[in-house]
Amino acid sequence: MKNTGHQPRKRFGQNFLHDDRIISRLVSAINPKADDLMVEIGPGQAALTTPLLDKLNQLHAVELDRDLYPFLRAGLEPRGLTLHEADALKFDFTTLMTDDRPLRVVGNLPYNISTPLLFHLLAYKERIADMHFMLQLEVIERLAATPGNKNYGRLSVIAQYYCQVDKLFHVPPGAFNPPPKVMSAIVRLAPRKLSVEAENPVLLEKVVKISFAQRRKTLRNNLKQLLSAEQLEQLTQDLTLRPEQLSVEDYVKLSNQIASFNDASLL
Missing domain, CATH: 3.40.50.150 (Vaccinia Virus protein VP39)
Incomplete structure (x- = not known):
């Protein structure tokens, strides 16, 4: 054939x-x-x-x-x-x-x-x-x-x-x-489904995309384009890390915390 x-x-x-x-x-x-x-x-x-x-x-x-x-x-x-x-x-x-x-x-x-x-x-x-x-x-x-x-x-x-x-x-x-x-x-x-699920999968994808926009920069520097200084201070994730240092579960937890801000401009 x-x-x-x-x-x-x-x-x-x-x-x-x-x-x-x-x-x-x-x-x-x-x-x-x-x-x-x-x-x-x-x-x-x-x-x-x-x-x-x-x-x-x-x-x-x-x-x-x-x-x-x-x-x-x-x-x-x-x-x-x-x-x-x-x-x-x-x-x-x-x-x-x-x-x-x-x-x-x-x-x-x-x-x-x-x-x-x-x-x-x-x-x-x-x-x-x-x-x-x-x-x-x-x-x-x-x-x-x-x-x-x-x-x-x-x-x-x-x-x-x-x-x-x-x-x-x-x-x-x-x-x-x-x-x-x-x-x-x-x-x-x-x-599959992970033990930790994203409350908003669209927001998860956005957070991941922005986090890896510039790999050599820290999470704080990359997330500045998405979050205000006040919102950044509320995050429990260590923002001095680079994007490749976070696990998949870390990103899910990060996006869920950002989702809790209930800020329509984030979507």
Whole structure:
């Protein structure tokens, strides 16, 4: 199913997976069950789609490249593929959730849209069981980074607030056509709830974004653009620390204390 004659397109960030050993490891990590409600983002030349359909009764797929539609329809719709001709960044994933089954999401994501797509998917976290993605290794290291690590930042805090993040294994450039110039890896994201929850998730994201706006500055300096001097003095968090020194739970507690100010200008 992989010899379509289709040339990978830079504008879609296409690097097609072709290494059977990597594909087998990825399918094993996903561990699909026949009745799973699963969607693949960017099926491309169906390298992952085909073995998934061997395990599933039905598979949804969201694809933007129109040139791939005839190939995917002719070869895989009879086997249970439901193709959605759409941009995953704009796709409403609730349209797939027609019963009580949680959604499972998989895909070899284009590097140029990986971060905004992750944030888009987190909007559906309450109905998602897990997500398995092929991503640039650098992005996965940011997702999984711990406090004090140079890769720890806004993406780390927000992703880990909503999900358990597990880096599974590396994927070399030669596993793709064309080979990317960077190393890739597989990550598993499983939505969860922490023991400390944000009273206002929108405010949490704003606090985290502002805190990491200038990494080398202290929290006090960064939060000046959000809070008054009086409000800063009321915070119990040590504001002499730099943003990468706070844990996810620290940021949740900080945002909850800021939310308690009941200041509409903060939102």
